[in-house]
Amino acid sequence: MSIFDNLKIPKVIFQANSQYNGNVEVWQVGQTLKLVANGVVQSVSWDSNTAKKIVFGRMVELLKEQMPELNSILILGLAGGTMQHLISRAFPGIRIVSVEIDKVMIDIAKGFFKIDEIPNHRIICEDACRVIVEPEKYDLKLHSFQTVIVDVFCGETYPDLGNSGNFFASLKKMLMPGGLAVFNRLYLSKHQDDVNEFIENVQQFFDNVDTLTIAGRTNSDNILIYGRVS
Numbered sequence: 001m002s003i004f005d006n007l008k009i010p011k012v013i014f015q016a017n018s019q020y021n022g023n024v025e026v027w028q029v030g031q032t033l034k035l036v037a038n039g040v041v042q043s044v045s046w047d048s049n050t051a052k053k054i055v056f057g058r059m060v061e062l063l064k065e066q067m068p069e070l071n072s073i074l075i076l077g078l079a080g081g082t083m084q085h086l087i088s089r090a091f092p093g094i095r096i097v098s099v100e101i102d103k104v105m106i107d108i109a110k111g112f113f114k115i116d117e118i119p120n121h122r123i124i125c126e127d128a129c130r131v132i133v134e135p136e137k138y139d140l141k142l143h144s145f146q147t148v149i150v151d152v153f154c155g156e157t158y159p160d161l162g163n164s165g166n167f168f169a170s171l172k173k174m175l176m177p178g179g180l181a182v183f184n185r186l187y188l189s190k191h192q193d194d195v196n197e198f199i200e201n202v203q204q205f206f207d208n209v210d211t212l213t214i215a216g217r218t219n220s221d222n223i224l225i226y227g228r229v230s
Helices: 049-053 055-066 082-090 103-112 128-133 165-174 189-205
Strands: 011-018 022-029 032-037 040-044 072-076 095-100 121-125 145-150 175-186 207-214 222-228
Touching: 011 103, 022 103, 032 103, 049 055, 049 082, 055 082, 055 175, 055 207, 055 222, 072 082, 072 128, 082 095, 095 103, 103 121, 128 165, 145 165, 165 175, 165 189, 175 189, 189 207, 189 222
Parallel strands: 072 095, 072 145, 095 121, 145 175
Antiparallel strands: 011 022, 022 032, 032 040, 175 222, 207 222
């Protein structure tokens, strides 16, 4: 018996070009699907063991700890919807609104990752900053979410608007009093200086800011930065 007999070779089952995320592929690895943008894994099948062990599962653990009675959440960023699936199952009946600028990602989430099976889930195809600056245009109310998750990436790149004072101030207005904001950032060595500066900016707008570093099992390490509104 060869050591390679049980090796699962990724098979590309879909490929597309996106103006926001470049080369986007869906890989099949055994029974697990992975959504990959420019070589960076953005999503995996929600019911895989991998999903629960990396950033998606750790996000759910953080939410259970910080917001055990969570019933409304705004998620900026969708990709394949791994996080949305897991949150929906961890908090039955929760209302989820996801904002995703990239229609290619939305189509992939629907076609390969069963995003339409999530109950009480609405997807807005739009720029996240525009949505939180003018929420009424998208039938969203100020101070209507217990938690906001910011999970916006273009491959490895974190958009500049996600680090502006206007963005943070608008984000705060979407949260109820005592609400929780969580930011997911890549935290490889080449990102750390930028992320450390980002954390200082978050501390100017949110209270009790803390971090959780997550060892990656795909392409990268992540750090979750979280804080509350008073």
